[in-house]
Amino acid sequence: MIDIHTHILPSIDDGAQDLKESIKLLQTLAKQGVTEVIATPHVIKGTYDNTRTTIDEQLNLLKNAIIDNNIEMKIYPGAELYLDTDTVENVKANNLTLASSRYVLVESSFQKFPNNFEGILFHLQQEGYEPIIAHAERFHDFNTNFNYLVTLLNRGFYVQVNCGSLFGEIGEGVSKFALKLLEQGCIHFLASDLHGLKKRPLVMDKTYNFISENFSEELAELLMVENPSNIINNKPIKSMISDVYWEKEEDASFLSKVKKMFS
Ligand SMILES: [Fe+2]
Numbered sequence: 001m002i003d004i005h006t007h008i009l010p011s012i013d014d015g016a017q018d019l020k021e022s023i024k025l026l027q028t029l030a031k032q033g034v035t036e037v038i039a040t041p042h043v044i045k046g047t048y049d050n051t052r053t054t055i056d057e058q059l060n061l062l063k064n065a066i067i068d069n070n071i072e073m074k075i076y077p078g079a080e081l082y083l084d085t086d087t088v089e090n091v092k093a094n095n096l097t098l099a100s101s102r103y104v105l106v107e108s109s110f111q112k113f114p115n116n117f118e119g120i121l122f123h124l125q126q127e128g129y130e131p132i133i134a135h136a137e138r139f140h141d142f143n144t145n146f147n148y149l150v151t152l153l154n155r156g157f158y159v160q161v162n163c164g165s166l167f168g169e170i171g172e173g174v175s176k177f178a179l180k181l182l183e184q185g186c187i188h189f190l191a192s193d194l195h196g197l198k199k200r201p202l203v204m205d206k207t208y209n210f211i212s213e214n215f216s217e218e219l220a221e222l223l224m225v226e227n228p229s230n231i232i233n234n235k236p237i238k239s240m241i242s243d244v245y246w247e248k249e250e251d252a253s254f255l256s257k258v259k260k261m262f263s
Contacts, residue, residue, distance in 0.1 A: 006038065006193070014042065028197075032202060032204045051094050059077050076232060079096040081104060132231075133160065135160065135162045136159045150186070161190055
């Protein structure tokens, strides 16, 4: 498996606090069957002002520790961008994409999206970047307005969901919504969003098995291996939207348009 959303770099955000913790997290991921990770520290203006330099410094530190500790793991640079008016310029200036691809991982306020939320996403697209919305299941504005999320999917944005959300890590409401997104084929990636040994349990293997048993192994592969690999190789992302999933939705006329777009 490939984990595309991790706060694995030491002492750079609210993720791993030191190198020792980063190593233990990587060892746990390796045991669960993860072979590659993208390091995605927060980039939040005024809170975590990470740059190309700060990310590369900690990445190189961790790469050396991976060799020293004989861990079978590839690690790539990335960032989780809190959408702001200067996000586009920041991405361009600091090359804050995932694994040097055209894909960028973005987040926003859980409670309410800012007025310019879509504007910044479109601006990123105009500049040739492809935004992936991190932990989409956690945003109140999507949970209360499913069609808004579908509209964004229709416009070419991608969706990542946290593995732990499927198992109630954030509460029942988020869990139900994460499952709905899965059933409706609205997810492109499942990732850990790991923040530390004590913050949330790592459930990559549990998630892969859950998807394989309740949906299909093909879907588990797509969301946790194939699409993540497409990011690293800068290739197109595949969607799981299909007749089977979309027929469950009530607003068939609207969704049939979306389906057509993905066919
Ligand atoms: Fe994150």
